[in-house]
Amino acid sequence: MFGYVTPLKAEMKVKDFARFKCYYCGLCCHIKNEFGNLPRMALNYDMTFLGLLLDALIPEELEVSKYRCSLHPTEKKAVIVNNKALSYAAAMNISLFYYKLLDDVNDDKNIKSKFFSILLSPYKRKFSSSVININDKIMESLNKLSTLENTKSFASIDEICDPFSDLVGIILRDYPFELINDSPELRNTLYSLGYSIGKWIYLIDALDDLKSDMEKGKFNPIDFLYNKDALIYDKFIGLIKSKIEFTILNCGYSCKENLERLKLRRNEDILYNIIELGLMDKYNNIINHPETTNETKRRDL
Numbered sequence: 001m002f003g004y005v006t007p008l009k010a011e012m013k014v015k016d017f018a019r020f021k022c023y024y025c026g027l028c029c030h031i032k033n034e035f036g037n038l039p040r041m042a043l044n045y046d047m048t049f050l051g052l053l054l055d056a057l058i059p060e061e062l063e064v065s066k067y068r069c070s071l072h073p074t075e076k077k078a079v080i081v082n083n084k085a086l087s088y089a090a091a092m093n094i095s096l097f098y099y100k101l102l103d104d105v106n107d108d109k110n111i112k113s114k115f116f117s118i119l120l121s122p123y124k125r126k127f128s129s130s131v132i133n134i135n136d137k138i139m140e141s142l143n144k145l146s147t148l149e150n151t152k153s154f155a156s157i158d159e160i161c162d163p164f165s166d167l168v169g170i171i172l173r174d175y176p177f178e179l180i181n182d183s184p185e186l187r188n189t190l191y192s193l194g195y196s197i198g199k200w201i202y203l204i205d206a207l208d209d210l211k212s213d214m215e216k217g218k219f220n221p222i223d224f225l226y227n228k229d230a231l232i233y234d235k236f237i238g239l240i241k242s243k244i245e246f247t248i249l250n251c252g253y254s255c256k257e258n259l260e261r262l263k264l265r266r267n268e269d270i271l272y273n274i275i276e277l278g279l280m281d282k283y284n285n286i287i288n289h290p291e292t293t294n295e296t297k298r299r300d301l
């Protein structure tokens with residue numbers, strides 16, 4: 001469930017895309033500096049969004065430095081450094097990627113994922129106490145989700161989405177540092193925004209995997225809930241498209257509503273680009289090109 005929350009580059013100003021890359025590369029550097037080189041394989045766009053959003057709500061000024069990237073050794077890249085929001089996003093990136101690997105092992109007996117999960121596990125020992133508490137909540141939510149998926153003991157799309165939605169809401173709400181004008185109301189707004197994004201991610205991931213899952217006879221919540229007549233994908237998607245699109249659009253609208261309640265200190269244009277344009281663009285690409293695999297979810301910028 002990674003790499004779906006991205007900007008629509010074609011509609012970004014040059015300066016905004018440059019800023020987005022500063023955060024993306026800054027997240028990579030924070031992972032390297034705080035956890036090591038190996039966990040950088042977990043780098044993804046969703047956690048870049050997390051860093052962008054939280055950094056727009058914290059009092060500290062941005063600190064930018066130049067680094068020479070191993071992927072682009074001929075040039076130095078501008079990256080954001082010493083940033084609490086990106087430090088938190090780095091820890092969340094590792095935590096979520098680790099559990100994603102375990103999920104792949106459980107679902108597909110994936111040897112590669114098993115190998116990388118073993119390599120990544122020791123790095124969680126570097127988590128701060130506050131991050132450990134959030135990591136425990138992540139594990140609890142994912143266990144609830146796994147139980148629902150394995151037992152198929154759910155009767156609606158809202159019910160199956162809830163554990164992952166709650167997880168993302170918790171990650172935003174429980175950011176362990178002070179925010180500008182911090183208050184229970186602000187934290188609740190962050191939870192609501194995270195809950196809507198989490199629901200959107202779970203649905204878009206299920207939709208992205210739907211064709212492949214149906215062809216391989218694997219569990220997919222959309223197929224399980226709505227395909228009572230065992231239709232093939234091409235017929236099924238035509239019947240289900242309007243229902244799924246309605247839920248997807250509602251999630252996006254809720255994200256925008258909650259984003260508008262936040263007093264953003266910076267990154268406003270980038271965040272609205274992601275919520276208003278990026279989410280819908282990702283949905284359109286998936287619904288119109290189901291043959292495209294989700295291996296393109298993480299790309300180097």
